Amino acid sequence: MRFYRTAIATLSLWTCATLADSLPKEWLDQARALGYEAASSNIAYSVVESLTTEVGPRLAGTEAEALARDWAIAELTTLGFDTVAVEPFEVPLWERHIERGRIIAPAEQPLVLVGLGGSASTGDEGVRGAILRVESPEALQALPDGSAKGKIVFVDQVMGRTQDGAGYGAAVRKRRETGEQAYRLGAxxxxxxSVGTSGHRFAHTGQMRRAGTSDLPVVPTAAVSGADADQLGRLLDRYDAVEVELVLTSEYLPAAQSGNVIAEIKGRTRPDEVVIIGAHLDSWDLGTGALDDGAGVGVVVAAAKALMDAMPEGPERTLRLVLFGAEEVGLIGAKAYAEAHQAELEKIVLAFESDFGAGDIWRLDHGVADEALPLIESMTTVLAPWGVIPGKPGATGGPDISVLAQAGVPVITPLQNGWDYFDYHHTPDDTFDKLERHSLDQNVGVYAAILSIALREGVFFK
Ligand SMILES: [Zn+2]
Structure with a gap:
């Protein structure tokens, strides 16, 4: 970024040589010590417990999300941050009501399903139709207009289980596009x-492209559990016609208020240079959002607190904690943040976030300038005792931070093990009991160690 390229140009040769040779050993030792200290605190665990118990589910734009902001302000103020504030913005509000479905032919059977956020409503009388099954969003898109008249389209694409969640991107396309494509086909x-990997009979919700955001309206759309998708598949293999009934009632409400909660530890010598760590405060309405993203909130709050305790005089740079609102419904808080802070984006030296459950961090991916690669190497060296291996370039920093990355902000992604994350993601089963205490502690240690390095002066990203 311009600001830092200028800064680098004015630095002495000594500093450039230091960057190339990696950081002073003393800094690395201090970072590791801070990480160990942070990982032994109870803060992350108790923060997630408090949020998921006292607030519970917190859908963007609802009173529950407002309560979560109040909770965050109280929590962060008590922990001793220098400033705590809310930056409000508006979100479209959608509310689910009755959701049920059943197979009505060849024989009656119940279906476990859940409406997708932004779905149209069937009305109380529901809809009935024969299933038209396709294997992918691409196959759905290839069908001619009007070719599913009166039917119920079923996109039966399986999401693979991987450690890095690689299957999620493709699966999200299915969730986003099916409602409007089905409208185009006359369904x-x-x-x-369901976008998920669960072997249990839970349906996974999530945001679809809502009516009014593209040229096409949407039809009432739901996700069935993996077990129900298998059952529909077996029936379709055996019978010419499989019919289902869907009752999905929901409502678009007037735009409602959401907001980002922002807390800072002011920098002592370079307060204008900012390191951002983020997580999102909102959740889906089914579980209590313990993994998505209560865990992330706990990790970033605990890491920031550890840093505060270790440096009572303050870090060199400013640490800004951003608890985003309205992530689940379309990264609306992240977009509002980037817009409101456009003028100072070039002062953000590094941004990263925790929003992938509570699994161990195992790799450090990066999206920084080449000049900063020795620094990333140093970070990875520090993180080795936690089992973190060197990562790849091209990181986007996570969902909310990706908006900043697109605007040119340097980012890293401390990649978590997401092997079982999509078993729980966006289901009623995303609850506090799923947290592994030792993994949460590992995350806090890694975040604190990274912060210890990133908040130093004399370290330059792009
Ligand atoms: Zn999330």
Whole structure:
């Protein structure tokens, strides 16, 4: 970024040589010590417990999300941050009401399903139709207009289980597009196989492209559990016609208030240079958002607190904690943040976030300038005792931070093990009991160690 390229140009040769040779050993030792200290605190665990118990589910734009902001302000103020504030913005509000479905032919059977956020409503009378099954969003898109008249489209694409969650991107396309594609085909409703890997009979919700955000309206759309998708598949293999009934009632409400909660530890010698760590405060409405993203909130709050305790005189740079609102419904808080802070984006030296559950961090990916690669190497060296291996370039920093990355902010992604994350993601089963205490502690240690390095002066990203 311009600001730092200028700064680098004015630095002495000594500093450039130091960057190339990696950081002073003393800094690395201090970072590791801070990480160990942070990992032994109870803060992350108790923060997630408090948020998920006292607030519970917190859908963007609802009173519950407002309560979560109040909770965050109280929590962060008590922990001793220099400033704590809310930056409000508006979000479209959608509310689910009755959701049920059943197979009505060849024989009656119940379906476990959940409406997708932004779905149209069937009305109380529901809709009925024969299933038209396709294997992917691409296959759905290839069908001609009007070719599913009166039917219920079913996109039966399986999401693979991986450590890095690589299957999620493709699966999200299915969730986003099916409702409007089904409208184009003339269908009365649509189902998708849940975006998830659960072997249990839970359906996974999530945001679809809502009516009014593209040229196409949407039909009532729900996700069925993996087990129900399998069952529909077996029936379709055996019978010519499989019919289902869907009752999905929901409502678009007037735009409502959401907000980002922002807390800072002011920098002592370079207060204008900012390191951002983020997580999101909102959650889906089914579980209590313990993994998505209560865990992230706990990790970043605990890491920041550890840093505060270790440096009572303050870090060199400013640490800014951003608890985003309205992530689940389309990164609305992240977009509001980037817009409100456009003028100072070039002063953000590094941004990263925790929003992938509570699994161990195992790799450090990066999206920084080449000049900063020795620094990333040093960070990885520090993180080795926690089992973190060197990562790849091209990181986007996570969902909310990706908006900043697109605007040119340097980012890293401390990649977590997401092997079982999509078993729980966006289901009623995303609850506090799923947290592994030792993994949460490992995350806090890694975040604190990274912060210890990133908040030093004399370290330059792009
Ligand atoms: Zn999330």
């Amino acid at each position: 009365v409703g649509a189902l998708i196989r």
